[in-house]
Amino acid sequence: xxxxxxxxxxxxxxxxxxxxxxxxxxxxxxxxxxxxxxxxxxxxxxxxxxxxxxxxxxxxxxxxxxxxxxxxxxxxxxxxxxxxxxxxxxxxxxxxxxxxxxxxxxxxxxxxxxxxxxxxxxxxxxxxxxxxxxxxxxxxxxxxxxxxxxxxxxxxxxxxxxxxxxxxxxxxxxxxxxxxxxxxxxxxxxxxxxxxxxxxxxxxxxxxxxxxxxxxxxxxxxxxxxxxxxxxxxxxxxxxxxxxxxxxxxxxxxxxxxxxxxxxxxxxxxxxxxxxxxxxxxxxxxxxxxxxxxxxxxxxxxxxxxxxxxxxxxxxxxxxxxxxxxxxxxxxxxxxxxxxxxxxxxxxxxxxxxxxxxxxxxxxxxxxxxxxxxxxxxxxxxxxxxxxxxxxxxxxxxxx
Amino acid sequence: xxxxxxxxxxxxxxxxxxxxxxxxxxxxxxxxxxxxxxxxxxxxxxxxxxxxxxxxxxxxxxxxxxxxxxxxxxxxxxxxxxxxxxxxxxxxxxxxxxxxxxxxxxxxxxxxxxxxxxxxxxxxxxxxxxxxxxxxxxxxxxxxxxxxxxxxxxxxxxxxxxxxxxxxxxxxxxxxxxxxxxxxxxxxxxxxxxxxxxxxxxxxxxxxxxxxxxxxxxxxxxxxxxxxxxxxxxxxxxxxxxxxxxxxxxxxxxxxxxxxxxxxxxxxxxxxxxxxxxxxxxxxxxxxxxxxxxxxxxxxxxxxxxxxxxxxxxxxxxxxxxxxxxxxxxxxxxxxxxxxxxxxxxxxxxxxxxxxxxxxxxxxxxxxxxxxxxxxx
Numbered sequence: 001x002x003x004x005x006x007x008x009x010x011x012x013x014x015x016x017x018x019x020x021x022x023x024x025x026x027x028x029x030x031x032x033x034x035x036x037x038x039x040x041x042x043x044x045x046x047x048x049x050x051x052x053x054x055x056x057x058x059x060x061x062x063x064x065x066x067x068x069x070x071x072x073x074x075x076x077x078x079x080x081x082x083x084x085x086x087x088x089x090x091x092x093x094x095x096x097x098x099x100x101x102x103x104x105x106x107x108x109x110x111x112x113x114x115x116x117x118x119x120x121x122x123x124x125x126x127x128x129x130x131x132x133x134x135x136x137x138x139x140x141x142x143x144x145x146x147x148x149x150x151x152x153x154x155x156x157x158x159x160x161x162x163x164x165x166x167x168x169x170x171x172x173x174x175x176x177x178x179x180x181x182x183x184x185x186x187x188x189x190x191x192x193x194x195x196x197x198x199x200x201x202x203x204x205x206x207x208x209x210x211x212x213x214x215x216x217x218x219x220x221x222x223x224x225x226x227x228x229x230x231x232x233x234x235x236x237x238x239x240x241x242x243x244x245x246x247x248x249x250x251x252x253x254x255x256x257x258x259x260x261x262x263x264x265x266x267x268x269x270x271x272x273x274x275x276x277x278x279x280x281x282x283x284x285x286x287x288x289x290x291x292x293x294x295x296x297x298x299x300x301x302x303x304x305x306x307x308x309x310x311x312x313x314x315x316x317x318x319x320x321x322x323x324x325x326x327x328x329x330x331x332x333x334x335x336x337x338x339x340x341x342x343x344x345x346x347x348x349x350x351x352x353x354x355x356x357x358x359x360x361x362x363x364x365x366x367x368x369x370x371x372x373x374x375x376x377x378x379x380x381x382x383x384x385x386x387x388x389x390x391x392x393x394x395x396x397x398x399x400x
Numbered sequence: 401x402x403x404x405x406x407x408x409x410x411x412x413x414x415x416x417x418x419x420x421x422x423x424x425x426x427x428x429x430x431x432x433x434x435x436x437x438x439x440x441x442x443x444x445x446x447x448x449x450x451x452x453x454x455x456x457x458x459x460x461x462x463x464x465x466x467x468x469x470x471x472x473x474x475x476x477x478x479x480x481x482x483x484x485x486x487x488x489x490x491x492x493x494x495x496x497x498x499x500x501x502x503x504x505x506x507x508x509x510x511x512x513x514x515x516x517x518x519x520x521x522x523x524x525x526x527x528x529x530x531x532x533x534x535x536x537x538x539x540x541x542x543x544x545x546x547x548x549x550x551x552x553x554x555x556x557x558x559x560x561x562x563x564x565x566x567x568x569x570x571x572x573x574x575x576x577x578x579x580x581x582x583x584x585x586x587x588x589x590x591x592x593x594x595x596x597x598x599x600x601x602x603x604x605x606x607x608x609x610x611x612x613x614x615x616x617x618x619x620x621x622x623x624x625x626x627x628x629x630x631x632x633x634x635x636x637x638x639x640x641x642x643x644x645x646x647x648x649x650x651x652x653x654x655x656x657x658x659x660x661x662x663x664x665x666x667x668x669x670x671x672x673x674x675x676x677x678x679x680x681x682x683x684x685x686x687x688x689x690x691x692x693x694x695x696x697x698x699x700x701x702x703x704x705x706x707x708x709x710x711x712x713x714x715x716x717x718x719x720x721x722x723x724x725x726x727x728x729x730x731x732x733x734x735x736x737x738x739x740x741x742x743x744x745x746x747x748x749x750x751x752x753x754x755x756x757x758x759x760x761x762x763x764x765x766x767x768x769x770x771x772x773x774x775x776x777x
Contacts, residue, residue: 026431028431042417045755047589047594047596048596074464075460075634076632077632078464081495081631104630107630107631113497201434208637208638208639209632230463230487231487237721239487239728242494242729243487244467244492245460245462245463245464249597250596251596252636255638344628369431
């Protein structure tokens with residue numbers, strides 16, 4: 001199949017990209033600035049355990065999020081496990097969470113000693129709402145709510161607060177996808193009892209690996225500082241909690257600080273990429289780039305292609321063609337967690353029609369530092385042509 | 401004395417600055433920061449070679465390595481583990497869903513032995529699913545390992561070693577790393593091999609290694625197997641870069657540690673009331689820790705000696721304090737661990753690592769000598 005005079009790779013042509021274009025951010029900060037900080041780590045021999053760079057990073061992140069407390073962790077997964085382990089009600093067994101989300105979530109819940117109870121999500125925000133979560137609380141035994149704020153919009157922040165209050169359980173937000181985004185004029189970070197963000201290399205602030213908790217609760221912040229360091233009190237040799245090694249090391253903190261200084265450049269790059277996609281892929285086709293909710297200033301960390309349910313080529317068809325051409329587009333939260341191998345047998349069996357439908361509908365398109373505007377334009381043209389010639393494309397996919 | 405700089409415990413072995421800059425610049429050239437990068441793969445290969453084990457799986461830290469290993473072993477029930485250990489050992493087993501049963505330790509070696517493990521079984525009526533000894537202060541003996549293997553076999557329990565202290569430790573040409581189902585090591589900055597934070601799991605069991613590799617991240621990879629629980633335990637390329645630089649220097653670090661340790665012993669051996677844990681006689685030690693007991697007959701207590709040393713700028717540490725039987729949630733139960741109780745109030749760890757020169761050791765010893773001749777109050 002030829003598109004713009006070029007045989008697509010699926011049907012034997014040379015790939016559009018010889019080096020694959022990924023979906024992760026993978027920004028490289030100023031190397032000399034990082035090396036300067038690395039020198040400080042080596043010269044001071046402070047590598048972990050509450051070093052000066054971790055403290056500086058926590059201060060800067062707190063200012064950036066406009067919250068009182070930031071507690072860094074070795075990664076976002078440890079932060080969520082520590083929060084749920086500490087906050088979830090000991091007298092109840094299950095944590096409510098969305099099914100249309102990241103595959104790690106049900107595992108985090110189990111590391112925290114609880115079982116996941118999957119809920120459906122809102123068709124537009126793809127997040128939990130009071131209405132989608134409440135029916136799953138009817139049989140009781142709810143220990144906490146784990147909500148996810150997505151790249152295109154937040155979950156039902158106020159409604160979930162109310163529901164958590166009614167149930168007498170903590171509301172924890174996984175806001176990994178909402179880093180650097182704003183909602184109603186303010187950054188994320190102050191919702192629920194705490195929010196969690198990631199410093200993984202594929203996210204906007206690259207700390208190699210890393211994560212952090214934001215909260216305005218002083219007592220909770222102190223408990224998180226204890227728990228990430230084996231439960232030790234920060235002021236005495238006493239152990240106060242069941243703890244873990246959740247510490248962020250100083251070299252990762254050095255990287256995250258350097259990356260945070262350049263966040264505007266990363267955000268501008270993301271805006272440029274998504275604008276290049278949108279300039280080609282309009283609204284009237286059978287596919288579109290997902291728009292943020294009104295009130296959301298997005299981070300544009302992901303470019304989500306929505307493919308109509310009855311599209312002749314279908315989401316998976318697009319993925320096949322794009323991947324063959326070196327544009328490493330990926331399915332987005334597919335399969336939904338309640339139907340995946342990440343679902344523990346005891347949590348299976350829920351009927352969640354919105355999650356089922358959404359899971360087959362989205363592709364994450366390449367973006368981040370490895371993708372240029374020209375790349376995005378080329379990929380967008382390919383997507384648009386595949387949409388226009390969907391019948392021919394679907395026969396090519398079936399044959400290939 | 402005019403305000404000398406403080407002396408700390410912990411290895412804090414630091415690579416050459418230019419070599420570190422070069423290694424990190426290669427990471428930025430590759431733009432490969434984490435998720436199964438080339439430096440982690442090289443670090444794992446070189447560790448496997450150094451330790452003589454089939455599989456090394458590097459992770460965020462040693463605690464997480466123990467969490468992942470204990471979970472991937474698919475166990476439920478009781479695990480026998482010592483009360484006298486760093487909190488990581490017991491807490492990791494709890495996170496993995498096991499129920500720790502705390503055993504006392506040998507007064508001579510400070511470690512759980514097959515006999516103290518057996519004695520601890522009196523505290524439990526349920527099934528013992530696992531035994532998790534600690535290679536305390538890096539002590540490894542083939543005889544003890546055989547004893548644990550026999551006990552595990554008799555109970556049909558899994559055997560896993562916390563070898564956080566024991567990188568490079570062994571007996572003859574056998575090194576820690578191949579014992580039981582798996583062992584875990586720490587590469588925290590205070591250990592002989594410094595990844596800032598870091599650790600690994602070692603095993604000779606191919607199927608178990610595949611389970612651990614699957615459990616330690618959330619990616620779809622061709623060699624994945626079914627595991628009950630996964631976690632992000634990935635070591636980054638930055639940590640692996642530090643580890644590779646540390647491996648280059650490891651043999652000279654071990655030699656220098658042995659020299660420092662010998663110097664301490666030359667100065668303090670024979671001092672009434674001071675007892676060293678001598679695990680280096682016929683064994684290979686990494687001399688990571690300089691550990692001594694402040695006995696009852698010493699003029700002042702361990703806590704007082706620690707304060708005295710701190711006043712002289714010598715930041716000696718009580719290891720381990722408190723014992724895990726006194727830490728929540730384990731203190732909800734009464735444990736019969738008298739040796740552990742005694743050790744928590746007797747053991748001191750003295751400054752070590754590459755920042756400590758012979759002059760510094762002399763300073764530490766003078767400070768101890770200054771109180772050793774006092775009359776007991």
